[in-house]
Amino acid sequence: MSSSAVAPSPTSTSPLAPSIVAEKREHARAVEVLVDRAFGPGRFAKSSERLREGNSKLDDCSFVALHEGRVIGSVRLWPVVVGDKPVAFLGPLAVDADERKHGLGQALVEAACEAAAKAGWRAVLLVGDAPYFGRVGFSAEPVSQAIMPGPADQRRVLVKALVEGGDADLVGPIRIA
Ligand SMILES: CC(C)(COP(=O)(O)OP(=O)(O)OC[C@H]1O[C@@H](n2cnc3c(N)ncnc32)[C@H](O)[C@@H]1OP(=O)(O)O)[C@@H](O)C(=O)NCCC(=O)NCCS
Numbered sequence: 699m700s701s702s703a704v705a706p707s708p709t710s711t712s713p714l715a716p717s718i719v720a721e722k723r724e725h726a727r728a729v730e731v732l733v734d735r736a737f738g739p740g741r742f743a744k745s746s747e748r749l750r751e752g753n754s755k756l757d758d759c760s761f762v763a764l765h766e767g768r769v770i771g772s773v774r775l776w777p778v779v780v781g782d783k784p785v786a787f788l789g790p791l792a793v794d795a796d797e798r799k800h801g802l803g804q805a806l807v808e809a810a811c812e813a814a815a816k817a818g819w820r821a822v823l824l825v826g827d828a829p830y831f832g833r834v835g836f837s838a839e840p841v842s843q844a845i846m847p848g849p850a851d852q853r854r855v856l857v858k859a860l861v862e863g864g865d866a867d868l869v870g871p872i873r874i875a
């Protein structure tokens with residue numbers, strides 16, 4: 699396994715277990731299909747998409763889950779600023795409908811956060827369900843004054859600090875860096 703590969707627990711000892719590896723150019727088409735299936739045609743209307751279109755993903759912090767060469771999960775991170783503070787923006791996160799509830803979603807988020815921490819990002823921001831992302835350390839309170847570029851339920855704007863105080867003073871418009 700390369701240094702950028704992470705195996706999800708608890709099945710990581712099985713030779714057939716999915717592996718989590720850095721997304722490569724060759725995965726891009728399969729990621730699009732997976733994300734289209736997971737979110738449907740409305741995905742491009744989301745406010746989060748305003749932070750992705752015209753932006754370039756963080757290649758060292760974006761991962762796919764592979765099973766026998768097939769892309770079954772994906773997570774991407776993007777550079778944005780909140781006010782004047784740079785943070786990594788996570789999304790979309792998607793796992794193939796037949797492969798859910800085995801910990802892959804959480805393993806993808808953890809791989810992305812770990813890579814972002816190594817790359818020196820102070821925090822990871824996202825728009826998502828607090829009951830799900832709360833399990834991996836995200837919360838809404840520190841970013842209650844961070845403003846998405848379009849309609850968004852503020853309770854779904856969540857952040858996870860990667861360093862001590864990394865979620866402090868995240869106030870103002872969220873924009874492409
Ligand atoms: C959300 C998603 C990535 C989770 O993938 P996964 O591999 O099943 O995730 P995990 O195995 O780590 O976690 C599964 C657990 O989270 C729960 N869960 C899934 N989505 C949830 C949500 N939106 N809110 C609360 N809990 C949720 C599951 O019920 C399951 O609970 P259990 O452990 O008690 O059985 C996957 O369901 C998916 O692709 N959904 C469609 C796209 C999406 O909504 N993406 C997230 C928004 S950015």
